[in-house]
Amino acid sequence: MEIIGESIPRHDVKDKTTGAALYPGDFNLPGQLYMKVLFSERPHAIVKSIDTSAAEAMTGVVAIFTARDVPVNEYGLGTPDQPVLCGPGSKKPYADRVRFIGDQVAVIVAETEKIAEAARELIKVEYEDLPVLNSPEEALAEDAILLQPEYGTNVVKSFRIRRGDVDAAFAQCDVIVEGEYYTPTQEHAFLQPEAGISYLDEEGRITVVVAGQWTHEDQEQIAHSLDVPLDKIRVIYPAIGGAFGGREDMSVQIILALAVMRLHERGIDRPVKIIWTREESMIGHSKRHAYKLTGKWGATRDGKILAAQVDIIADAGAYVYTTPKVLGNATLMCIGPYEVPNVKVDSMAVYTNNLPGGAFRGFGGPQGAFEGELQITKLAEALGMDPVELRMRNLIEDGSILPTQSVVPESVTIKPVVAACAERSGWQKTETGWQTPAPMKSEGHIKRGRGIACGFKNVGFSFGGKESSHAIMELFGAEEIERVVLHHAGADVGQGAHSAFRQMAAEALNVPLEKVELIASDTSLTGNSGSASASRMTFMAGNSIGGAAEAALEKWHNEERPAVVEYTYHARSTSPYDPETGECDPNITYGYVAETVELEVDTETGEIKLLKVYCANDVGKAINPMQVVGQIEGCVVQAAGYAIMENFVQKDGRVLTNMLSNYLIPTVLDVPEEVESIVLELADPQGPYGARGMGEMPFIPLAPAIVSALHDATGVWFNRFPLTPERVLRGLGKF
Template sequence: PIIHPDRGTNIFCHYKIRKGDIDSALKNADVVVESVYKTPVQEHAFLQPEAGISYYDNEGRITVVVGGQWVHEDQEQIAHALNLPLEAIRIIYPAIGGAFGGREDMSVQIVLALASYRLKERGINRPIKIIWSREESMVGHHKRHPYIIKNRWGATKEGILTSAEIEIIADGGAYIYTSPKVLGNATILCTGPYSIPNVKVDSYAVYTNNIPNGAFRGFGGPQAAFSAEMQMAKIADKLGIDPVELRMRNLIKEGEPTSLQSPLPAGITIEQAVKTAAEKAGWIKNNKGQFEFSTEMQKKGSKILKGIGFSCGYKNIGFSFGYQENCWASIELYGESTIEKVVLKHAGAEVGQGAHSAFIQMAAHGLNVSPEIVELVASDTSVTANSGSVSASRMTFMAGSAIKGAAELALEKWTNEERPVIAEFKYLAPKTTPFDPETGACDPNFAYGYVAEVVECTVDSETGKVQIQNIICADDVGQAVNPQQIVGQIEGGLVQAAGYALMEDFIQKDGLTLTDKLSTYLIPTAMDIPEKIDSIIMEYPDKVGPWGIRGVGEMPLLPLTPALACAVHNATGIWFDEFPLTAERVYWGLHNR
């Protein structure tokens, strides 16, 4: 049925990529692999459900204290909804423990502000509080998009990719939300980090009667990576070429055009990531200089089957497709002959990723002072200008650029004997361009992060239970600001991805949610965490990032699911083109082959 009759169609977004002659390339390919992949809905499942308070502050502003990802966007949307000027709204974010994209859209913010506004009209000046239950949270905010991705990829018998024809259908749910942006990311990432001369992509976002879908860590990347990496694994299998070796033959190089007919920004390190992860896992180069796996996994006759899988990927850092990325920071210096106190102001949200610690570290580094004298004033629209969203793996990169600029300006003023010093800086990232509507040609992003992963698993052939034994993740972070936090980001991302791959099954029927509790929608517990995670921090400085920094928050999610699916295939000989890989799904796969 048509969800919104006034529109006449359920399709609300369509992107195209046209590069080369796809029909001729597929016709002349030595091998063609055709598959249809289905990816599931995923719930953010942050441990703190949505909550907030609102009140009028001493300056007569409606003040909303809430967990979120972009204070100034919340301010704009509340002002728009209440038809009030921006300065009449104040947003404050306390530090919270998780968001993952799930707090990018409205939840309790407008309702809180409206309640305060209406009470004030009646002469009542009391604060308002809202706390959602877990059930309210699970039906009240958007989810990760489920995708159907159809693929036909061609290659030569030597294992060189010649062509990729792809159709993506994204379930946007009942309302648009951020679906066009998520779909844009999936469209540029669906051919993987590979050089492919002939590409045709049609990607669609459609209305359904489901919960609206939107931002979730990876932002279209995990769905696209699953499709692309499974295709690579199947081509390698069909040609009898080692899966790492096949990737090495096709990885995109400096200056080579992507499917969008423009090169990636300088500083591509996908090859280094692939080599690092593969060699750590036991891949070696043979006497021809080609990668091959050196260890026998399987014990004959055992009901516990063992497998190993490999995958890699890349993901943009920052906002894309022609948006002028920007970020603001302010630094104040106090003291006489030496700097005795630093006040750093920045709007970036702390959602458990350690951003505020990183801000202080970067300011201290830029000023050459101890972090102990840096005071951070953060996430309050009354005292901080717009710094953008905590999303797109952008905040350390963008905040670092703004803080670096403010620190340099502050030191210049300090040298000129200004006391106290107040220095503001607004960083503008390199320009990007949007899709050409007919060919998709564009220069969409100014920076990327690169990652490769190896997964070892066991499969119980009697029950179908899959257990991840070991994960190796090689992630190029450019320059590590806080290595301990980076390891936390990698491990957290991998566990979240493991839940997506193995157990998280969000069920909707006739527009209703059937899994609205953590007793029915299962997420990993301490018993489900992989036995061993080897987080390898690679540091190849980014050409644009401050002090060489790249983003890291989303990258570990992308390769995990395809690497696990490849490990299950290595163990069982069965390709699973749909997940989560629950015991039931794997059991029936084993018994129906």
């Protein structure tokens, strides 16, 4: 029975298209109360006092909670450096400080949302403003104020890679290219702003219905902040309106649970609901990190890259979030999928009073690739060599050594990926090497050009992070399997993971798809799956589902019926960077991608139109080809917004683009005229059915491909983006 590889419609498509699917903001329960948050709206200050008396006296206000009401006033992925609520009265040192405008100071619970909003306006907060650090450079100054005084530094994390002798290698190079590159902040702009509802369930557990990316991590952070046993917290994910990394960190989870707990202590057992506005969402959750990357690359006349040196500074914003992991990825991926014998990388992330940087699709890969891929293309230009030919002479393959001095995991497919992309977009492979297609035809002030770039990205947690995924499989029936119940916590954030889970279970058990039921994303009914991030969910969940199915079938054949098994898949171990050399085995495996962009630019208005994007992506095995193509197309559109349109502006710690009317994301009129998805299926031996993760890969090389195409059209290099009309015209010397 072949189910894997079939483009089966998603199981939730009808409910989502008819509006029957319930997202967190759609849940309503009898007797529910409403919550609003008082945000600091100050980038850096000490909260001297909070006067809630007038608000509490308002008719319809049930409770107001501040820092003194939080048992353990801290949270954070990896480093719990952020207060749940900022202000006086908690035990956490320096929790009386706000460090960005989205810090939460108080939560108001009332009979209606309007009452909660009105009461929020009556709360009086006395602040003592502190100096604002607008950039990593300001934060690194000798006399800079410390944002987290207990750490003694504004440097969040630093890494270094040392391989070979770059100075000696540069001396042997015929061509050296240097460049300074800047990548911007980006807003996730998911469809559904943060929302949720919390209540006590029938077993007395504090239950939080919310959108996130890792139910069990949410559960752990809530339990920690509330100082309650883990089994007293239940987290449920219903339908999720997008995530892209922006739901890995806490938003409303802890405060919802806090309100239910404290109200219960007062004898009030009523659900509490919150929905953030779009403006609250845009200041309240993390963003893609802004980076500065300085590269120096050298090659011989015959196109052998001998050395690469890169310095990286990342703006971490006000709190750590996933900054160390993102920086770790960028530190590796700034060299790209190339075997370079001499490498020197120094990277650091720095606290500022900007919005926190966090996880975002690509997770450091787009930042690193922007520097690495433009350096490669500039080297090709300096050598008078075709950009595909230069890449092919230096791309990694099985047995290659990474800059971390470890062998890249088996099944390295970047060469066939680049070849497929190049051939489809007009390149020709000749006896003398790869040849660029004929130049695109320009017409007056409309200039046209093409550019190519490639990249790779980790699948799964990196740098020593423990990787596992848990599944429960139940088989029911007499003579034959009549019903399958799969329990899996993996979050479906819109990518179709739950449909893929059912397909993989049906295939493994050799049963029709309609026999497979899925119970998902409820900590009381599922084991820990890990997060929907790092392009890992299909890879990790598929391996856990396959292992559970195999064990369940063994019980079934031994006539243990119903057959019930729990299985946890453990991926192979990785290791962290050596602090001096960077030596490590960084990742479980990789996905590989290449993209060609054809565009036109109006040199009178500065407007760029993407005519066609070719995206070649090795997915190992397309579990559901239709969903794979959907992921490629959606990722390309999001990456195009990042590269051309999305100009997130912060000044003096404040956000000037906090609405979708002034932070512009692509509409149907802005997307590429055509996206050609070139899906390669070159099996990864570690993946389920050979599948690789692929949801982030198309994001990685698009920005450098666009910049290369713009250079091809105009002869001008752009080392920062987004490529708004104003920036393009300035680069062209029009003003």
